[in-house]
Amino acid sequence: MTGFTPLLRLAWRDLWRNKGRSLVVFLMILLPVLGVSAASTVIATASVTGSERVVGDMGTADIVLGFNGNNDNTVHAVDVLPKMEGQVRAALGAGTATALRAHGTLRASTDKGATRVDAYEADLANPLLTGTYRLVSGHLPRVAGQVAVNGWLADRGPGVGETLEVRGGSSLRVVGIVEDPFEKDSGRAWGRPGELIPDRRAPGSVGDVTVFAKAAGALDLRRLADLGKDGYYPTTRDQDVANYSGGRGLNGPDLAVFVLVVVMALTEVALLAGPAFAVSARRRQRELALLSANGGTPRQVRAAVLTTAFVIGGLAAAVGAAGGVLVGWLVSPVAEQFGSTWFGPRDWSPLQVAGVALFGLVSAVLAALVPSWLASRQDVVRVLAGRRGDPAPARFSPLLGIVLMVIGGLLTFVGLVGASSYGEIWIGFGAVTTVLGAVALMPLILRLLARSTGRAPLAVRYALRDGLRHRTRTVPAIGAVMATVAGVVALGIANASQEAAGEKTYEPRLPMGHAEVNVWSDYGATDDVAKQWTAVVPVLKRLAPDAVVVRGMADEGGQSIMLRGGGDDLYGDFSGPFNNGVAVASKVPAVDFGLSQSEVEQADAVLARGGAVVMGRQAGGLSHLTLVRYVDDSADAQDADGMKEAQRLRVPAVAFAVKGRPLATAIVADRAAERLGARVSVAGALINRTVSTAEAKTLEEAVLDVADGGDVYVERGWQPDPEYALMMLVLMVVGALLMVGGTVTATVLALADAGPDLGTLSAVGAAPRTSRAVAMGIAFVIGGVGAVLGVVVGAVPGIAVTWPMTSHAYYYGGSSGSAHTIDIPWLLLAEVAVGVPVLLALVVGLCARSRLPLVARID
Template sequence: MSGRTGGTEAGRFHAWRAAIRIARRDAWRYKGRSALVLSMIALPIVGVSAADISIRSSELTKPQQITREMGAADARLTSGGMGHRALLQSPVDGASMPADQKSGDDGPVSAAGIAADQVDPRVALPPGAHWISDQSAYARVRTPSGLLDTWVREMKADDPIAVGMLTLDRGRFPRSGNEMIATRAFLKSSGLHVGSLVRTRGFDRTYRIVGAYELPDALDTEQLTALPGSFIAAYATAMKAARGSYDGGGGPPSYLVSVPGVFSWPMVEHANSLGVIVDSRAVLLHPPADEDVPFYRAAGRTGGGVQSSTSKATALAVPATVGGLAILEVCLLAGPAFAVGARRSRRQLGLIGANGGDRRHIRAVVLSGGLVIGVVAAVVGTVLGLVLTALLRGVLEDYVGKRFGGLTVRPLELLAIAGLAVLTGLLAAVVPAVNASRQSVLSSLTGRRGVRRAGRLMPVIGLAAVCLGAGLAVVGAARSDSVVVVGAGSALAELGVVALTPLLVGAFGRLGRWLPTAPRLALRDAVRNRGRTAPAVAAVLAAVAGTVAVATFAASQDRQDRDAYQARAPRGVYAVSSGSEQGRELGAVRAAVEKHFPVSGRVDVSRLVYGPKTCDLHSDGAGCGGFQLRVPPANVCPAERTTDPSQLSLAVRRSLASDWRCAGSYVQPAMDTEDGVTVGGPAVLHALGIRDGAAERALARGETVLFDRRYVDHGTIAFGLIPDMSKATLGDDTVAGPLTRVPVHVAAEKVPYGLVVVMPEKAAVAAGFRTVPLGSYFTTSRMPSGAQQQALAADLAQFGSDAQAHLEKGYESKASLVLLALSIFAGLVTVGAAGIATGLAQADAEPDLKTLAAIGAAPGVRRRLSGFQCGLIAAMGVLLGSVAGVLPAVGLRRAQLRQDWKAYHSAVDGGWGAAERAPHVPVVVPWPTLALLLVAVPLGAMLLAAAVTRSRPQVTRRAEG
């Protein structure tokens, strides 16, 4: 018995070995067909493996991230900003709080967010420590085109401690105090180069650029680096002498420290007791237990840093859905491949049956063909994915704005991707293997084919899958937080559309009566041979569906960002305000703007001033007054009347969300004015594009116009006059003098571009105020170019203007580039899939083409027929894929809307969301992308197929058909 079993197993092994040898020889014999099949399976594998390697390479390990932040140092020491007051610190994110903080004090604060007394961090240095300082400040650097605001860093960049923080690209590191190195982004923006001299405005010292470098974690950063003590202190002194004050914006220096051993958690706690914050490499890599961290106990939190479900859903939604559709695409792309291959090899399979082979042997041969092609496609696709990533590494790094930690290859993941190709090859060969084994030997040897009709059960299953999948996607978006449900429903619905493809192809066939000869023949052939047409259409459908899903999601997100963008003025408007007390420089500034910009109009505005003319209008000197626009008590939001809104009842907190008194209305204006009051006339509204005839007429009559109704009180607004600003506290009514009331006209529009009040000159004088020139709004006939902006900056720098300016460029969409890239990618994949599928279909339809030649058809008919076959497959696939691809995008957007509403209600119920806007998550269909897919892709596929098709068929034996 065991001998029989062993013999049977040996026989099966020899049978499979023979089947694999036959499949390998068959694949090598028909190289063209094998290449098409291999390409169909390997094409998605290339993309998936390249994406996997790129994503893994861009993910830095914890040690790599620490090295980019602090080089080879063991710790970075920073002042806590509270003098020598002891601190409690989080070991992982740098958050801190005073050790003696009491109930009612402010909560935890970031060490970088405190501008109180500083302590020298070096007081916490352990014995034997080696250190270098690291400090940054903002400076205005002169360039060939004008001025460029940039960061200047002081650090000994060639010290061993700094290794890994920056990478020298060319040149050398600074050796003396008058040398600097510059990032490549700075050199590109400034027009300078290695060897150029660097000059800053208001500072007579010059520096020479001796090298170019990049920050591996921020490639787009514009920065200069000098030796410690060579720039920041001297520049700050010069700025204080010229302007009276200077805020470099970078804070005090921190210190990168190398110590014997490691900077342990007890050493961090000791530094905290001295008022110093420490980022320790050892602690970041191996954080202490939560119970050993006093900060967590005092702040009432843990160190887990659990990511919210909303951010998880947002981070996983698109990759999960698109990844699922990509896997589905891999399976569908191989669908027509082996069906055509098996039919092309049916004579060989018939010979196996004629020589004593049974159905098992025929199935083994066809399945072995899938195995051989799948293995080769897995190897080729994975290797090409690795090579493609290596070749495009620089492009990918520039796109994400940081260098990879290395070319990270995870063998198990690539093995899984390769296994998917092998599995795809086997699964795609299952149905052709079963069909081939069922054919009689006679029909296989003669090559006769009948009309293949679509089954009746498959359309029913497809329709049920579409309904069930769409229902799952809708329910998952409306009632579940799981992205898997949305993705699974979308994939099931797409499979249902694939199952319906033969029926839909038949429906398309009814259009043939209105078509010319060549497309009519192509359509009838597609309908007659649905067994080969449907898989080809499904392949194109899968390629398009994922792209349409991503494009729809990207277009919707872009619309959401566009709607959330708060413009400070209409696009192309240039607002400039004086930096001097009396606006003395405005004349020269206005002349420079009109010289360099394509100005189409100018509107001058002023500001209100209360107090004697002898006062410095920009100081809080004794005897100098001011004013404050008051909100009537009845219009104050109830949440602003308490220090803890959470103490209000839940019903009151929820009602505040719809209370107009609590609606947030602040928009950063193009020109900063006192309490949003601008002195001007109707021309101000014209310049800002505000179309309100009633408000224009009111300004023309000398009336004040109000855009925020919270300030109105029985038709007037109240100005609280402050006789002495040196004794005033913002919001303190006790130091204010009498209220001055001004009649107002309440405009229909709500705080356009941050404009609260527009007051005519005579109304301001009548209310007891003085006015001082503030600035001008310039309208332009076209957007000023970069060269024009740099030329203006150069002119302003010549006479030392401190004018504040803003050019409104409007919302700058990044989705257009994404959508364009997606459209091009979809076009290439779709044309490739359609071309490969059509090539296989043409191989299957070769007898029909030979029949056309035999009955005297013109040579061009073959070319036109091939072109229309490819175009029809692409058109049907694109049309169905566009419909199928919109569903997952809509589901994901609805899921995101639900998550946003949950966060909104949580904020409102907590009492802190009274001024929050209700969530706005639109769904936008990218019609230009769809139009490009529907028109350009089928047309391109048709022309490409017609171009590569031979006009005259090759004479062959009938048996080879």
């Protein structure tokens, strides 16, 4: 028999003759390839490349020219509207097509108050703007009085068919839902030119204007030089692509975890397909023995087994890769809903998908190497006589395992010390090498376990000794489970450590669950902010009567306050509603400043004397504080900051070192602020209880109903990126499914291969329940041994990858440190090492056949 064609015919005949076994192997290879290809496709679709983003930025235009009035307070953006298009057309020549878009902010009414909205005025029907928006439903504004809003704003009240009430402006009918091509978590509205943005010359109304242009001929950038001198900033399509270096792909640490899990999953293909091919070769051993008896060479026997693997692996890899791309496209709209940005157009990475498919094919062929080699070495006479048994293991197998584990450790060390910019990838492949080393050591591990379980139940003893006797089936199966568990454990440690590091470096502004209400003016007008607070306070008393309104010294509006103690300027590490971090009160406000009861009493005593309380610094022994008020007066002598000193006041003080970030740098007595001549006004409000998300949303819309600018901040602690958390959840679920599938499949193959042994047990009087016990023992050994080894093997790269994922310096409160954190998810480890194997053993025991088969054995 020569040539490849006869081998293909034998492979096809074997596949069709044994459809059930062939389908198991087909699914083993197809599912991981499909899953990884789908994940790659979702990531490719989520990532917005420069060439994709340019469409959202520029539509179909060749060049856009923007003008931002905020960059030059002497020229308002509205002033350039009448002449901008004409200047661009004159510069680019006759026949130039243009489209004008103005952008600003406004307040719009909602069902529960009002909200801030990004407003765009443009003729969206202009072809040059195609791609800068996405029409979801309804239609674009066509006539006067029509407007389109995005889904975020429509969910809060003004949906299609309703009226958009613009505060200080017009009432417009919503005719469509239009989305920004990139962002979705804020309010947006699109109206016709001159109809949407109210009081277009007011500060902050029109922030910028943009001209989209398409020249009739070749684009001559030299003709735009004069426009650049007038304050316009031109951008071509090539420049926009070059300027965009983002995309929502995975960064280095995230990529490390993703690569680790993907490689572990594909490694499981090779390991788990091995038992299937071993069982297949055992079922075909008589056919292969006849091939040898009729003159077939060992090489031809090996080729027969490998060709079967090549055919089924090629089919599974091709179908899995194609199906993965389709599944990725179908899943992308669902995954898109969990993020704060829109995905790009449907996309996929041909190189990555082809690589995954090739890996699947190679995995199938590699999985058949050992069974093919053993089939070529089998004793023809022994096989034709119906006898079984694997040959003795190679003596160099434990040595090979030790060498591979040492190499894996070295690769992990290289990635750990940062010798390469791809350290995370080195750690990932070091983990794979370690897994392969553990697989090579598996026969030795099984032998040691079999010798140490002499008093174990029959089912466990049988499972261990049967596994040792049929190593070609058992070792890859345990290795497959081990690889999957190692990936899950490494992922769990990395994810838990990253969350712990985030919590370690997170600096809360408020006690957990408490809320803070802020009001501001876009241009820092102190009088305007005070006026808005006059309207906001009654709203707070109505919706949150327990809110504590706190006054502060405004570090704006022509004055600046400086605190000096012990010869130093005291600037605390603060954030919150207190302008420059200085609150004004006759006693400590009823909010959590991080002070104990005794410290509050001491602070109240100092405030009663007209003094000040300093917080957040190691200022022990501070007994007095100097308050300095500066005013802006360019005509007089100035200090280094360009402000003139107007008043200086020395007051008694006390200092407390507050754990965590304080709400304010200091609290100054009312009497001291009055003597200093400082401007005092409402600085913010605090709600000292847990505030729900719905309550915060209602409160914010109510605040914006009466104020031009404001928000409600609720302290929720450190929150992981939802997109990253979703990816971690998906990968962990996939890993758990692979573990369950691998254990169950390997158990089914083992039981199918153990038919003669079970028949022997029946012949010597074993009870029917013995088969169930044997099935449970095999499942427990495969799942349990693989899971325990997987925990040990996966812990090494999991801990190692925490260095590149969590090691970064941070500074807070006068001290610096490293955020490197190791957090072991013990519950997860217990679940995969104990819970899942026990559960799988019980499930297999319930589903296994209770009747033992009777098999005639010929010696």
